[in-house]
Amino acid sequence: MNIYVLLKRTFDTEEKIAINDGRIEEEGAEFIINPYDEYAVEEAINLRDEHGGEVTVVTIGEEESEKQLRTALAMGADKAVLINTEDDLEDGDQYTTVKILEAFFEDKEADIILAGNVAIDEASGQVGPRLAERLDIPYVTTITSISVDGETVQIERDVEGDVEKVETSLPLLVTCQQGLNEPRYPSLPGIMKAKKKPLEELELDDLDLDEDDVEAKTKTVDIFLPPEKEAGKVLEGEIDDQVKELVSLLRNEAKVL
Amino acid sequence: MGKRMLVIGESREGALRNVTFEAIAAAKQISPDGEVVGVLCGEGDLAEQGNEMIYYGADRVITVSDEKLKTYTSEGYGQAIKAVIDDESPEGIVMGHTAVGKDLTPKLASKLETGLISDVTEVSSEGGNIIFTRPIYSGKAFEKKMITDGIVFATIRPNNIASLDRDDSRTGEVTTKDVDIADLRTIIKDIIRKGSEGVDLSESKVIVAGGRGVKSAEGFEPLEELAEVLGGAVGASRGACDAGYCDYSLQIGQTGKVVTPDLYIAAGISGAIQHLAGMSNSKVIVAINKDPEANIFNVADYGIVGDLFEVVPKLIEEIKQIKVNA
């Protein structure tokens, strides 16, 4: 099987967030593979081990994204592609991202593309379905199990807690939800091997695209932190009194009872 | 002349979800003097639901009914709604940021080659531009976005933009449109409903949520009782779901439901970022946790450091008391 994974390098949102000059401060921040894309990498490796073929991990990003690609290779992916837009583009949105991915996939004959269901930073969840539409292949979002038999694919997906059983066929794009699997940690030999695995770097030019083709349809005009919440009131005293005080506060101060 | 706005309605077990009405209100904020056209897909007669959309502010409604639209699929709904878009040429589209909205709208935006601003919590107008506010970075920050090219397309987070009051004296045309739906490549074989009957967590005004600290399925009973006296619903953290204390359909957070109730009571929940991503926008947050260092206290308006099994029953009694006195 010709298996592809879409991987985004993201800011670790467990970290403290600060804003500098209208942008999220990246200096000193921790960057990770988007957690939902880790599920995608893990599932891709499992599908390859079961059905044969090759796993290629693709990211649009910058030079630093190589680190996350190497991690995916160390987990067991076979090849990586970095579409580096650092020199060509300043702004972009989901439309931009998908335009680039569409051009990349044009001649790839992918059997299955696995993405995360959402990126934890910008969190639109648009990239997977948007790309499937451009490639004119079916897609299934928020999957929690998948099995492939020939061309036929059986999937379970999470729909706000309900389980939907879906049958579809290859070629296909899926987006991964928590519960699909437990992503492995890269092993030491895996890390050594990853250093020698192929990592191809492309620029817009290589995809026959120029800046105008991928111009964003939306623009961010401001980024801000939520208004500093007054430190919450941690009540004190006997539990009985705390409960009374809480109810009184909820009624008279917060006015929610 | 205002813009013509299309609002994609969504129903659940035969009734429209509240977020549909909120989407109508959002469409009116985007285009105050425009026309709001509702669109509904499903099977059978959808006229009654169409009228509901009118009562909540839509000017007219187009329904597409077909047996292939009985359950939602992106392909089926995509074809139906694309046909309506082709007829109506709307200048804007609004839908709820629900499982269906998240699945469907990127497909439509991609087909139309337009921008899409997802998971909006506020619509405003600044210097002639329509500005959408949305949470980013797991709710730790917000961004304001606008569409720079093409139609205005957004999904809205449930329970953030108030719907208009229902007015059943409003009238408007509800028409049906026939769409020839091509065969679907994706078939829904079965849906196993896990959600507790009737309550839609994302629409609930009060939520009492339990975490791993609840310790067992029975441990959820006091939380259920508290939710009941408050007229709310029960939710849970991933920790509680993974431990098997409750069903995954109750899960709140990044992978679960995103909720914005007026009152959120977190009992025995530590406050991991993935949990906060689903509830930190709640209007008032109460934390009950025996660990004074628990992160949940950092987002709580009110906190009680203590054993939930002691605190929750007392809370139930106290609330019952004030209800009797009221």
Ligand SMILES: Cc1cc2nc3c(=O)[nH]c(=O)nc-3n(C[C@H](O)[C@H](O)[C@H](O)COP(=O)(O)OP(=O)(O)OC[C@H]3O[C@@H](n4cnc5c(N)ncnc54)[C@H](O)[C@@H]3O)c2cc1C
């Ligand atoms: C040239 C360029 C410039 C940009 N400039 C800015 C900017 O100035 N400010 C800003 O905030 N954002 C910028 N972006 C990022 C962009 O706005 C979105 O973050 C991006 O389109 C992904 O959307 P999302 O984060 O909502 O991902 P989602 O749609 O939530 O992601 C879902 C899944 O899609 C896949 N995916 C998402 N992004 C990528 C990727 N980059 N590579 C491979 N797979 C991916 C992953 O599998 C992910 O799990 C830029 C993007 C590009 C390409």
Ligand SMILES: Cc1cc2nc3c(=O)[nH]c(=O)nc-3n(C[C@H](O)[C@H](O)[C@H](O)COP(=O)(O)OP(=O)(O)OC[C@H]3O[C@@H](n4cnc5c(N)ncnc54)[C@H](O)[C@@H]3O)c2cc1C
């Ligand atoms: C990709 C990804 C997605 C995730 N998505 C979600 C999500 O959507 N939602 C989610 O919730 N989590 C999610 N998680 C998991 C999250 O990281 C946490 O593991 C989870 O939220 C912890 O649940 P908890 O707070 O119930 O458990 P714990 O962290 O174990 O906390 C239990 C708390 O109960 C307290 N406690 C114990 N006994 C009592 C008592 N008797 N009285 C009062 N307090 C008591 C303890 O002090 C502790 O603070 C996700 C994780 C990942 C990696």
